[in-house]
Amino acid sequence: MTRKTLRNRTLCAASLMALVSGSTAWAQSMTDVQSVAKERGLSTAELLAAAKTFTPTGMKDEYVIFSSGGHSGQVFVIGVPSMRLLRTIAVFTPESWQGWGFGVGNEILDEGNVSGKENRWGDTHHPALSETNGDYDGEWLFINDKSNARIAVIDLRDFETKQIVKNPLFINDHGGAFVPPNTEYIFQTAQYNVPWGADYAPMSEYKDNFRGAVTMWKFDRKKGRIDKEKSFAIELPPYWQDIADCGKLVSDGYFFLNSINTELATGGIEQKKPPFEAGVSMNATDYLHIIDWKKAEKVYQAGRTTEIKGFPVIPLDVAIEEGLLHLTPEPRSPHGVDVAPKGDFIVVSGKLDPHTTIYSFDKINKAIASKNFSGEDEFGVPVLDFDSVVEAQVEVGLGPLHTQFGPDGYAYTSLFLDSAVARWTLGGQYGSMNPEPDWTLVQKTPVHYNIGHLGAAEGDTVSPDGKYLVAYNKWSVDRFVSTGPLLPQNFQLLDISQQGTEMPVIYDMPMGIGEPHYAQIIKADKLKPWAVYPEIGWDPMTQSVDPYAPRPKMERVERKGEHEVEVYMTSVRSHFTPEHVTVKQGDKVTWRITNTERAIDATHGFSIPVYNITLSLEAGETAKIEFIADTAGTFPFYCTEFCSALHLEMMGYLMVEPNE
Amino acid sequence: MPSFIDHIIGPRVEQSELEKHSIRYGTPGFLLLIARVMLLVSLFVPFWHMELIAPQYPENLELTAYINHLAGDVAEIDSLNHYIGMRPLNEAATLERTLGVYIMIVFVLFLELASWIHSRWAVLLILPVLLFPAVFLIDLHLWMSHFGQNLDPDAPLSNSIEPFVPPILGTGMVGQFKTIARPGTGLMLSAGASVILLLSLFFHRRAYKPLMKARKASAS
Known part of the structure; x- marks a missing residue:
């Protein structure tokens, strides 16, 4: 068989698939598919990739990615395998399409103010879907802000941010958000350490006054809010605590946290001191932190805490005495720590070590029980003997960062320097799930380029799905039409449904709206969002009906006092009621507005010029905005969301009568 | 007086x-019983459906009329109808919907009574029930x-739409909407009851006409 006929045969097979998946009534033949493929220069493999990912109109995605947005401060929602952006969720950064921070959401954004200062952006890194018994339950999403050490709570019934909490102890986090198998807490750990509360201290006092910590935010699932009154922190040495993961199944109750800068480097390149990049990378090993959080919860409840910045903190000496904290060496400049599906192995990747290091939870337990310590660190924390807790090391390639898991005993590790995704085998209980020998590299698929995190379908839960893996690449370089010097990142979809060496890239999605870090991939049918708000007059801030919500036939403009006016307005296709609102200059205006629609997608916008107000009112939603009408004039307000054939007519006038 | 009542309820059977x-x-009494059950069941099921089909409503809009209320996408249909200046659907046939259940119960009582009457007067009680489905459709059409x-x-679109009457059964077009109207289970039951009532009249006549004749003959 010549190469050409082989190619043609496979091309036919691929064309058939494409035809079946997109079958229409039109008379099309495989010849048409071939001619298009030829015209566009598509190979058989590429046609096959198209057949695997092309999602015709009306077909829905099987999985949904919740991606951090980096310093866009938002969250992105993306369908898999189509890799279509479904929407963004405004979190730390005001966003005018969702009307977030322009009249609505301001109170929540204000919860994230730092030392009384408005902070209107965030650096979102690690989303955490809420879990029940170690599996995503599709109810809540949490995400951290690295720049100001904040955590946000997003309700997945309406995909809106409900709460932002600011950590009172530290000013920067990286290890967050992470949740244990039943989402009792949300974990947040400091990264770039500072004195408590980011108070001032000179760098010379780094070791004595700068502190690390892990905060355990209690999540009240019923209220859908973090309960600050039941939250606490554990003091840690001033290493740069990095990424973390919660134990599951056998290791439930433990929290694994890696660190860099056990050197306690303080930088100072301008003073000819080693810059951070060198100082932080000096040691051959750093410390994996092993935290018994269930025991810590008991210690907190027993009151063995110190109040720091108004927040209960278990001091480091108490943590050591109670056996809450153990360290063990991890090679070099570790980044990701990921717990295997059965909770039995903990995989750590050191950026500067070509191996992943696999720790055994069983061995860790035994080492703690038998006090098999190789010593203490300089803060008195016991250090478990490395050799006694390590199960295996696998050489995967250069710059390993993060690991996710499949259902068949495979682990997938991102290789930043190699720009590749490595598939390798786990041993132990997973050994028999695939044909390859345990603890072996199976395949490396190049990705484009400089991969950071990666995500496999439900790949960090107790039951990974396999099928799809997405490489969250930091650079796209030459992959897309140039958009000038600032380029999108590249989300690359890999098909991991076949065992062995078959693991092709099947789609590139440019990410030109933020700089994502981690993202989780959940089965789409686990999400149960509302189609419209449950009742007319629904306040998304409380997720209940607002008794003051304006209703049809009760619309009015009411003067409450000499300088106070209340507006009760409804919006429905294609009018606001009332359409004329007249107030006096200097009036304090409280403007309530309800979208009385019940149809899916019947969103109305509402915007007032000059006053910097724009809202997005989804069907049933009510909102309250307040402003001082300090500028006299004639201001057309209008519906910003193209709602109907007479959308342009959906407007009215705010008239602010000038003072004489 | 007794003879008047006697006259109305007709001859008794030995x-x-x-x-x-x-x-x-x-047979006549049995058929009347079936008709009564059918009418009682019809109180709980839809009498009439209209489906409105347009590109932007992939799951279509539905309007369902019960004997005493409207269900389905009433709010959405009203919201669209306001563009052409049509009054809200719930302002239509308010009296009919208020009385509907009571009328039906009265009908059931009529049939109950009718099963005791062996004279021609039974027709007076059965006929209104028999005609009910037709009256329902005519009333619907008028509304x-x-x-x-x-x-x-x-209204916003009063310049761009001519007055119209969507068919109460079958398909029609209003703007970008295709309308498909069909009878509901309730109307079917009621129509079925009418057929059964017709039959019951036939069997009624066959059973009691000879007795009436005999009575007349003996009286003269």
Whole structure:
């Protein structure tokens, strides 16, 4: 068989698939598919990739990615395998399409103010879907802000941010958000350490006054809010605590946290001191932190805490005495720590070590029980003997960062320097799930380029799905039409449904709206969002009906006092009621507005010029905005969301009568 | 007076005759019983559906009329109708919907009574029930044409739509909407009851006409 006929045969097979998946009534033949493929220069493999990912109109995605947005401060929602952006969720950064921070959401954004200062952006890194018994339950999403050490709570019934909490102890986090198998807490750990509360201290006092910590935010699932009154922190040495993961199944109750800068480097390149990049990378090993959080919860409840910045903190000496904290060496400049599906192995990747290091939870337990310590660190924390807790090391390639898991005993590790995704085998209980020998590299698929995190379908839960893996690449370089010097990142979809060496890239999605870090991939049918708000007059801030919500036939403009006016307005296709609102200059205006629609997608916008107000009112939603009408004039307000054939007519006038 | 009542309820049947021809005398009453059950069931199921089909409503809009209320996408249909100046659907046939259940119960009582009457007067009780489905459809049509032809001239789209009457059964077009109207289970039950009532009249006549004749003959 010549190469050409082989190619043609496979091309036919691929064309058939494409035809079946997109079958229409039109008379099309495989010849048409071939001619298009030829015209566009598509190979058989590429046609096959198209057949695997092309999602015709009306077909829905099987999985949904919740991606951090980096310093866009938002969250992105993306369908898999189509890799279509479904929407963004405004979190730390005001966003005018969702009307977030322009009249609505301001109170929540204000919860994230730092030392009384408005902070209107965030650096979102690690989303955490809420879990029940170690599996995503599709109810809540949490995400951290690295720049100001904040955590946000997003309700997945309406995909809106409900709460932002600011950590009172530290000013920067990286290890967050992470949740244990039943989402009792949300974990947040400091990264770039500072004195408590980011108070001032000179760098010379780094070791004595700068502190690390892990905060355990209690999540009240019923209220859908973090309960600050039941939250606490554990003091840690001033290493740069990095990424973390919660134990599951056998290791439930433990929290694994890696660190860099056990050197306690303080930088100072301008003073000819080693810059951070060198100082932080000096040691051959750093410390994996092993935290018994269930025991810590008991210690907190027993009151063995110190109040720091108004927040209960278990001091480091108490943590050591109670056996809450153990360290063990991890090679070099570790980044990701990921717990295997059965909770039995903990995989750590050191950026500067070509191996992943696999720790055994069983061995860790035994080492703690038998006090098999190789010593203490300089803060008195016991250090478990490395050799006694390590199960295996696998050489995967250069710059390993993060690991996710499949259902068949495979682990997938991102290789930043190699720009590749490595598939390798786990041993132990997973050994028999695939044909390859345990603890072996199976395949490396190049990705484009400089991969950071990666995500496999439900790949960090107790039951990974396999099928799809997405490489969250930091650079796209030459992959897309140039958009000038600032380029999108590249989300690359890999098909991991076949065992062995078959693991092709099947789609590139440019990410030109933020700089994502981690993202989780959940089965789409686990999400149960509302189609419209449950009742007319629904306040998304409380997720209940607002008794003051304006209703049809009760619309009015009411003067409450000499300088106070209340507006009760409804919006429905294609009018606001009332359409004329007249107030006096200097009036304090409280403007309530309800979208009385019940149809899916019947969103109305509402915007007032000059006053910097724009809202997005989804069907049933009510909102309250307040402003001082300090500028006299004639201001057309209008519906910003193209709602109907007479959308342009959906407007009215705010008239602010000038003072004489 | 007793003879007047006697006259209305018609001749009674001798016990021996009843036993001899139990089917002949039992059939009218049995049919009336079935009709009563059907009417009672119809109270709980839809009488009429209209489906409105347009590109932007992939799952279509539905309007369902029960004997006493409207269900389905009433709010959405009203919201669209306001563009052409049609009054809200719930302003239509308010009296009919208020009385519907009571009328039906009265009908059931009529049939109950009718099963005791062996004279021609039974027709008076059965006929209104028999005609009910037709009256329902005529009433529906009148309301439809009243609503469709009395549009608010100040409505946003009053310039671009002619008064119209959507068919109460079958398909029609209003703007970008295709309408498909069909009877509901309730109307089917009611129509079925009408057929059964017709039959019951036939069997009624066959059972009691000879008795009436005999009575007349003996009286003269």
